[in-house]
Amino acid sequence: MMETRQIKRQIESLAAYDTDDIFNNDFLLTWDHDDDQIRAIFETAQILRAMRRDNISCKAFDSGLAVSLFRDHSTRTRFSFSSAANLLGLSLQDMDEGKSQIAHGETVRETANMISFMADVIGIRDDMYIGKGNTYMREVAEAVQQGYEAGILEQRPTLVNLQCDIDHPTQSMADALHLIDEFGGLENLKGKKVAMSWAYSPSYGKPLSVPQGIVGLMTRFGMDVVLSHPEGYSVMPEVEEVARLNAETSGGSFTKTDSMREAFEGADIVYPKSWAPFKAMEQRTELYAQNDMEGIATLEKELLVQNARHKDWECNESLMKLTKNGKALYMHCLPADITGVSCEQGEVEASVFDRYRDPLYREASYKPYIIAAIIFLSKFADPAEKLSQVLSRKAERIL
């Protein structure tokens, strides 16, 4: 009862946001969407979570497919997408490229339509090559838009970016929702210092979408966002520009440093994570385009050598002591490379990771709700009214 009243209040506050632009639209980059939409997603995610916790069915679909297309390994995001689809009443249908070929141009256009006759949402992960993933998603979006306008598709499936070369919006949004809950509200994030820092990993070629997603999103909330990495590990300049503009508008700041210590100094939140240098990833994309496997092998070797010069970029206890009261919130998109656990020397000292395990898992737990919220808002012109309807139905999730 208490909870239901609380949920009703949340629904009322959702009604205040203008979500017209997310309705019938895709979700590819957080910076494509204005603050109202971002906040509406947070609210909706929290409402859905509260409803499920109260054993209230969140089904808004009686049938319909949620199509997933993963061009890279995935456990977390795969299960998050699957969970979100199930929560809303959609059935997952994986588009396995091993089983069926997807390519570019004509084939993308055609396949996008062929899989969409009963698809309400398409989730894509394509983060392997700089300059490719997001472009591919836009190609698919354009194809289904044309199909919808031509009357071939009876509904326009929403595209959800489940990680591309530029952004990982469902990750950064889940991370932000974690912060909102940890700090007791979005308004409390203002003025908080977050260190998005490179960290050493023995592996190579990790995507840039997480650090880019974080600086591209957290700068909107008036936070002091510091991006730190060794020389040569820059992210995409366009995303830095987004972060700079966001910071200006929100009254926060976006700064860069090549010192992990400096970034951690007084930080409220630290997000130490390995990634590959932007320029090297561009080079890799070109080598692949030329099918130059020898060049790729050489590049990989060089990058591992370059990485190894920065083994001191580890989130350890002594660095954590520099943070605000020595108690910054440690974040990671998981899995982390934990020194002495998953590798000899990695991104984070085992004792730090251990201390933050529960918050880290909780951080991950928001992703299914973020995805469900994005789907919900893209499908209903008046989401608050629809959520009220869902609530008043009093259908139980479990008998």
Place this chain on the structure above:
Amino acid sequence: MMETRQIKRQIESLAAYDTDDIFNNDFLLTWDHDDDQIRAIFETAQILRAMRRDNISCKAFDSGLAVSLFRDHSTRTRFSFSSAANLLGLSLQDMDEGKSQIAHGETVRETANMISFMADVIGIRDDMYIGKGNTYMREVAEAVQQGYEAGILEQRPTLVNLQCDIDHPTQSMADALHLIDEFGGLENLKGKKVAMSWAYSPSYGKPLSVPQGIVGLMTRFGMDVVLSHPEGYSVMPEVEEVARLNAETSGGSFTKTDSMREAFEGADIVYPKSWAPFKAMEQRTELYAQNDMEGIATLEKELLVQNARHKDWECNESLMKLTKNGKALYMHCLPADITGVSCEQGEVEASVFDRYRDPLYREASYKPYIIAAIIFLSKFADPAEKLSQVLSRKAERIL
């Protein structure tokens, strides 16, 4: 409201058909079924499509499995089957032979029963070897029939042929429904000329089930069906016999020619598509049975050389000009080999394909509804009454 009244009228017209023979039966070849059943499938498919378009839930199952078994790559048919299952309330469970072995004889009988304890439908694609696919489906059907009669299975799963060596009934039925909609009714197909023509493709060994399915079905509607191919590209003689008998009964015609021009001359509809010579495919089956991999490699080389002699069998603008008012409806089961797009030289000129892209996609969009209709009619003795019930429930697909 208007739409609902229209749907009710369609349901009334469905009630006029005798569907006894499709009830509790399989759907393996269109020519196994009489006209009433074929028409009832078209009607049901259209009713389901109209209902979904009006946001009416089509669920007839509260739970139950739709088992899919694909022995060949598939995107379109896989998603069509998945969509149909979901539309009616069934959950897809793929039987992946990589994960579990299916073979012949005892194993088929056993596995067919083991996967069917809660299966309402089994969809199979097995089109690789002449003389094998359809036989395999009948083996599975016999096994579940025995299991049902012995009281092991509490329901008899319906088998749906999702493409075999002989027929591709869900494709040809979707193609026919496309024609019905394009020409404004089944009765308007009478007297229309359709050219089912071989076309050049740089690949080898494409199944014969599409051309066979087309001549085996379209001849029922009083159409003038012309099958054209270069010498040596004959289809199965049994299917030609079916086409001949159909044409006799329906008042249409079935003719053959080795000239693509002749076939296109005055045609209302053209369906240019590559396939492998029947006799070569028979030979391949034997070579496989003997595990003669060298023989297969030699055969493949010979067939590619043979194919290459017929590069002029391309559906191009000059051939299209020969058709009725130069405006025949171009059809294809997709994906097509498009000259200069998906290959250097292929089945169709790019400008022709481009002009017909929307109709081609629409053609494909009927398949999920055809499959759903087949499932529906095989499960309900009085489908019209059941559809009325579904309609009167007023359950929404999306909230």
Place this chain on the structure above:
Amino acid sequence: MMETRQIKRQIESLAAYDTDDIFNNDFLLTWDHDDDQIRAIFETAQILRAMRRDNISCKAFDSGLAVSLFRDHSTRTRFSFSSAANLLGLSLQDMDEGKSQIAHGETVRETANMISFMADVIGIRDDMYIGKGNTYMREVAEAVQQGYEAGILEQRPTLVNLQCDIDHPTQSMADALHLIDEFGGLENLKGKKVAMSWAYSPSYGKPLSVPQGIVGLMTRFGMDVVLSHPEGYSVMPEVEEVARLNAETSGGSFTKTDSMREAFEGADIVYPKSWAPFKAMEQRTELYAQNDMEGIATLEKELLVQNARHKDWECNESLMKLTKNGKALYMHCLPADITGVSCEQGEVEASVFDRYRDPLYREASYKPYIIAAIIFLSKFADPAEKLSQVLSRKAERIL
């Protein structure tokens, strides 16, 4: 109507059992659970089967995931789990380790939580290495328990053992339910002689979980359980100890022999099946741990030679004649190695298998219901009341 009254009576009899210990618990070994729980599972399975047969929807979940993790090939168990999930309203989400890495320690803990945000049940098959499978399941169970207690997971997913190195509880429970139905009640099993016998197979390294599961379970019902195998084919001593204690308590017996004839003599039930020697499997686990592939190849060769010495361990007509009235019930978990059918020389003579095909398939048909019953009892504190609710809802499975 009649049936509904019968189902109501069964629900009343279920209410008499104390199922507190299975509620919110895992199901890993049958001997972890007392008689009330085992009987409650049988009752619930029968109620669910009767309800489904009467076209009554058994859905207890409106949404939620059933996660499956198969570390070995599987058709029967995969479809059984999928069917059970679907019957209750859960959606299957397979955790494919090819697509995502699961390992040990930190990774297990993390992945277990990451896949469980909306999981109500996790079914695991991990039977390849002695000393590993069950341990792995307990690791996963501990991880989700911690996650639940820490408030990360909003529900505690139940773990169901779909076959480990020690037990195959859903198989042995399905086998027992088959016996209950064949002999007209659990009480009628008392005093019946069951021969769990090794049999020859040309393959190598078959799991011990089936014979272990059978002697660990059937000894609870006052049966005379004989375990027969050639010298050197012992099962785990801990499980033999379980069987001995069970027999003492139940008033049955547990004996061993190295003669198949002796085991079959006067038997009411025979279960001839190949398995690998426990000690050899322990050795294999160690060789794998040392990555000693040569050692494994040598061991395999030795085991095949050892097996071949016992080709006379075949369930043939002359052995069957020794059983009670020559008509013992022949059982197998399937697939069986049938002499002259699936192999040259195997576990069972073709004519014996043929005669028992229907009962064998029926035996397998209980597994989905056993799994569904386990899930049901683990989720509802008062299962009888919940089943009454399900029944009174009068929702149809098929319209």
